Amino acid sequence: MNKYICTMCNYIYNEEKGDTERGIAPGTMFLDLPDTWTCPVCGATKDKFFLSYDQGPRRKIHKIDKV
Ligand SMILES: [Zn+2]
Numbered sequence: 684m685n686k687y688i689c690t691m692c693n694y695i696y697n698e699e700k701g702d703t704e705r706g707i708a709p710g711t712m713f714l715d716l717p718d719t720w721t722c723p724v725c726g727a728t729k730d731k732f733f734l735s736y737d738q739g740p741r742r743k744i745h746k747i748d749k750v
Pocket residue numbers: 689690691692693694722723724725726727
């Protein structure tokens with residue numbers, strides 16, 4: 684399952700969760716959303732969303748200074 688991020692307001696559409704408040708069942712693929720679906724926060728249309736790659740292998744390198 685993927686996540687898509689709204690480039691207008693950073694809302695994230697999570698395919699695992701869907702958008703149940705607006706009748707989109709959990710597990711609904713972003714590409715299967717009706718074309719009438721818009722961002723619940725800012726109203727942007729689907730073409731304003733981009734795939735979010737937050738599951739990738741990259742990770743933050745965080746050094747902790749020991750006192
Ligand atoms: Zn938005």
